[in-house]
Amino acid sequence: MFDYEQYFRREMMPHIWCKGCGNGVILKALLRAIHRLDLSKDQIAMVSGIGCSSRLTGYVDCNTLHTTHGRALAFATGLKLARPEVTVIVITGDGDGLAIGGNHLIHAARRNIDLTCLLFNNQIYGMTGGQVSPTTPEELFSTTSPYGNIEAHFDPCRLVEGAGGTFVARGTAFRTIPLEKLIAEGIQHKGFSFIEILTTCPEIHGRRNKLGTPAEMLQALAKTTLPTGVLRKTSAPEYTEVCEGIIARAQGRG
Amino acid sequence: MQGTVRLMQGNQACAHAAIAAGCTFFAGYPITPSSEIAEELARLLPRMGGKFIQMEDEIAAMAACIGASIGGHKVLTATSGPGFSLKQENLGFAVYTEIPCVVVNVMRGGPSTGLPTSPAQGDVMQARWGTHGDHPMVVLAPASVREIYDLTIQAFNLSELCRTPVILLYDEVIGHMREKTEVPDPSQFKIIDRKQSTSSPDAYLPYKGDEDDVPAFVRFGEGYRYHITGLAHDERGFPTQNPRVVEAKQRRLHRKVEQRREEIVAHEAFLLDDAEIAIFAYGVTARSARAAIRTARKEGIRVGLFRPISLWPFPDLELEKLAGQVKAIVVAEMNLGQLIYEVDRVVHGQTRIVAYQKASGEPVHPEEILTAVREHR
Structure with missing residues (x-):
């Protein structure tokens, strides 16, 4: 039996996630991935934005930074550049990472800075009460699409590929062992790694759209028609290493 | 040791002083009239082993600075008008999470895109209250190239000392003008670094203020996992809605700046001893005021200058003293009324306040101030 307690901040429990939410499943996969890689909690920094998924950082006994809405990648970029030896993991959601913070995702990928970004895609703004997000499927209902969503949803993995992301993957909160492996592979990848994780919001999103019980919603993730697994893996110069090279050159050493 | 004399531009002086103050990280975004600071640091920082990054926007630049400061670096970002507006949310994050950083705002005409290459003093209230919520703010306003150098160092020192953002606020003229500048030798100024925790990781409370109300810092990755x-947080850094804890934090945030008032608050008094009229001015406007005063003195008008160097905290006590001595204070600003309201608050009817305001994108000419002084002698 895996000992999750060693990674939790007990004093932060109970967590704020609703019963049946997929986020806890992802958190556990992340902790197993960290354990699998034998990373010390001291050397890990977790950086998040605002939203349900971003509350994850409060629960994990690492160096944790809960920032402003959409800006986790920008804070993480500064931290990583300042301390390249720290393993920086960014937690974001579909609203945080693709709407208000979409610009930072493009540029973190373009720079190929060694961050691992986990984007929890539950298709909705959960924390604010269920508003439509950039990944809400067409015609689904939310508090701000009471007549059905009229906007096209988009594929964040293709966005990151287009921006030059060197590690792009998609997993689900249903298949937790492959997810754990994807996260571990993403952390190990040198450069920007992006993992979209399809998850569920049964309470706010599922009930309104009659998507079934929490268990049925998780099972539905298994039937996604989107490709899962590692979608792209290439290598390119990593940003903080390139910066060190610039310093060496400016100092006449390179 | 003596300093070296150079012909220097204001923005260039800011960049060089940042290095002298121990800055090792800059994140920015291009914007007129502050870009020279970024350009100079892009060249200088790598030579010192420091990091420079041009971010995708102003918001990201502020965020990256805070991230790097959490990583233990002394950080700077520089911007102007529209960019300063964009930085406000993360600036408030730095206030609340007590992460040191220095933000330069080279003021240009506004609102909106306004006059990108012309001076103004329209961001004075924004510098104080631009980010939402109740918060303290430290804002310094240099009026010469040399003073940009000195106050950049002071901004870093105060930021490290109080663990709060410090804003260096000057207008386009001060930023772009070049003048003969004596660059001080490092032996001529002191450098302050943020207080480091001496407690063990288990006992570390990242948001417990010491006697000076400032909590001790530990950078990320040192075994102090916090x-x-x-969000509103307790001494452990964990979110809380406990009213007592929330209020205690709020009061400590303000107190840590207030109790350093003597170290922070600064003003210049020029020919005020016998003055019956005082001019209140800052930035480039204070330079014009000084010229006006020289002419007026030749005409036998006893006039002097009160120049606030720290705009926030405002030099209340110092100005109040002056109010009892002069028969009028001419407040000259490149806006249609900002700091004059602070002057009015402090003067509290003790003397007459006369406004000379200009919002054309041109600096205030000495002759204009002189005319105002002659009218009210």
Whole structure:
């Protein structure tokens, strides 16, 4: 039996996630991935934005930074550049990472800075009460699409590929062992790694759209028609290493 | 040791002083009239082993600075008008999470895109209150190239000392003008670094203020695993809605700046001893005021200059003293009324306040101030 307690901040429990939410499943996969890689909690920094998924950082006994809405990648970029030896993991959601913070995702990928970004895609703004997000499927209902969503949803993995992301993957909160492996592979990848994780919001999103019980919603993730697994893996110069090279050159050493 | 004399531009002086103050990280975004600071640091920082990054926007630049400061670096970002507006949310994050950083705002004409290459003093209230919520703010306003140098160092020192953002606020003229500048030798100024925790990781409380109300710092990755959040938080850094804890934090945030008042608050008094009229001015406007005063003195008008160097905290006590001595204070600003309201608050009817305001994108000419002084002698 895996000992999750060693990674939790007990004093932060109970967590704020609703019963049946997929986020806890992802958190556990992340902790197993960290354990699998034998990373010390001291050397890990977790950086998040605002939203349900971003509350994850409060629960994990690492160096944790809960920032402003959409800006986790920008804070993480500064931290990583300042301390390249720290393993920086960014937690974001579909609203945080693709709407208000979409610009930072493009540029973190373009720079190929060694961050691992986990984007929890539950298709909705959960924390604010269920508003439509950039990944809400067409015609689904939310508090701000009471007549059905009229906007096209988009594929964040293709966005990151287009921006030059060197590690792009998609997993689900249903298949937790492959997810754990994807996260571990993403952390190990040198450069920007992006993992979209399809998850569920049964309470706010599922009930309104009659998507079934929490268990049925998780099972539905298994039937996604989107490709899962590692979608792209290439290598390119990593940003903080390139910066060190610039310093060496400016100092006449390179 | 003596300093070296150079012909220097204001923005260039800011960049060089940042290095002298120990800055090792800059994140920015291009914007007129502050870009020279970024350009100079892009060249200088790598030579010192420091990091420079041009971010995708102003918001990201502010965020990256805070991230790097959490990583233990002294950080700077520089911007102007529209960019300063964009930085406000993360600036408030730095206030609340007590992360040191220095932000330069080279003021240009506004609102909106306004006059990108012309001076103004329209961001004075924004510098104080631009980010939402109740918060303290430290804002310094240099009026010469040399003073940009000195106050950049002071901004870093105060930021490290109080663990709060410090804003260096000057207008386009001060930023772009070049003048003969004596660059001080490092032996001529002191450098302050943020207080480091001496407690063990287990006993570390990242948001417990010491006697000076400032909590001790530990950078990320040193074995002190703790949480930083923009939510209201307790001494452990964990979110809380406990009214007592929330209020205690709020009061400590303000107190840590207030109790350093003597170290922070600064003003210049020029020919005020016998003055019956005082001119209140800052930035480039204070330079014009000084010229006006020289002419007026030749005409036998006893006039002097009160120049606030720290705009926030405002030099209340110092100005109040002056109010009892002069028969009028001419407040000259490149806006249609900002700091004059602070002057009015402090003067509290003790003397007459006369406004000379200009919002054309041109600096205030000495002759204009002189005319105002002659009218009210």
